[in-house]
Amino acid sequence: MNFIMAMSIGVFILTMIVILWRPQGLNEAWPASIGAAVLIVGGVVTGTDLIDIMGKIGGASVTIIATIVMAVILESFGFFHWAATRLVNLSKQSGHRLYWNIQLLCFLMTLLFNNDGSILITTPILILLLKKLHIKPHQQILYLISGALIATASSAPIGVSNIVNLIALRIIDMSLYMHTAMMFVPATLGLLFMSWLMYMVIKNRLPKTLPGIANDIEESFFSKHFHPLKGKLSVETKRKRTKLMTRVLLFVLLIRCLIFAASYFGIPIEMVAVSGSLIMLFWRWYHLRTSPFDILKKTPWHILVFAFSMYVIIYGLQNAGLTTMLVEWFEPIVNQGLFQATLIMGSLVSVLSNIFNNHPALMIGTITLTEMGLDPVTLKTIYLANIIGSDFGSLLLPIGTLASLIWMDILKKNKIKIYWRDYLSISLVVIPVTTLLTLFLLYYWVQFIFA
Secondary structure (H helix, E strand, O other): OOHHHHHHHHHHHHHHHHHHHOHHHOOOHHHHHHHHHHHHHOOOOOHHHHHHHHHHHHHHHHHHHHHHHHHHHHHHOOHHHHHHHHHHHHHOOEHHHHHHHHHHHHHHHHHHOOHHHHHHHHHHHHHHHHHHOOOOHHHHHHHHHHHHHHHHHOOOOOHHHOHHHHHHHHHHOOOHHHHHHHHHHHHHHHHHHHHHHHHHHHHHHOOOEOOOOHHHHHHHHHHHHOOOOOOOOOHHHHHHHHHHHHHHHHHHHHHHHHHHHHHHOOOOHHHHHHHHHHHHHHHHHHHHOOOHHHHHHHOOOHHHHHHHHHHHHHHHHHHOOHHHHHHHHHHHHHOOOHHHHHHHHHHHHHHHHHHHOHHHHHHHHHHHHHOOOOOHHHHHHHHHHHHHHHHOHHHHOOOOOHHHHHHHHHHHHOOOOOOHHHHHHHHHHHHHHHHHHHHHHHHHHHHHHOO
């Protein structure tokens, strides 16, 4: 092993240790950017490489940030309290119905925004809801973990719901349309199975009944922020509010559809995403008289720094010869046949994601695939197997994804303690089986649509 290879691997390992350790709550962007800077100063990654990196991750990063901006704007409209109230009303005082409604909310928020944005939306909603309902702490944990798992895994059906998926799509030159055609059915079936299996694992520990205090959740927020009078809100006000929320969500859905249309016609999807977030900003300015400049403080810009820095580090590993070595190791596996390659490569990325986080795991896996000279269908299928490993398999441990790290940080800020044993009591049963099933479904679905 030469010096450049040793330095690149050393920087990568040290960076991942600090990211997972996060001493004193250190933001993950700091160790990633320091590691990237070391490789740039050391000459492992050149200026030409940086331009290439910007070209590959720029559009994906802008798209994700734009959709997160939309998620942040929802909070300003009072969406968290409004959604929490609707969840309780739809659950009809049943703790089991609440579980399924939470699953649906987390799934839809990830599809409408992305996994990071969904965590930023759904976690505060659940914390607010569960505290208002005075649910016991050990039961709150069940709802929080199952919601986070489904919110993060729901980025698999459509590529635009995860920044690392978008970056990888650019690397293999795959459109969002093709990703969805090949992935939506098997991934969605996998999510349904995952929700059912989680329910079977925790149903006996869920509360059977809930107190009927739904209106208190909404009233406590809107009487303070939007209504000139204290006390009970009028029915007319609630109806107007519901109409506003419906319009906002339909607009987000429209932007989502336009992103897919843009991908199909070769239009940069970041243009659509940015346009949508700007319209929502001015919409909020008109409706609430809130200056759009507050979004500069509320948006998690560190996600851009993290994504760029991690890709620099992965690029350094590639320049040092790691991917060439990985091709030699895994090409025989891929050549065994598409079925074996789908299962083995998806499982491998799952393992790597739980050790190193899914960002570097998927990037390394994708870059390695592009150097194997595979035919288009085989390349795309194995890439999608890697996505399943990155989005499903990475959830075995609570450190496998950036969304999981954000989730744990939100819980910590709200003084909610979730121990690894609580998380593993669900994930160890659910995640391996779901990942393997989804990989099987992917293989047979691809055989069906390309038959």
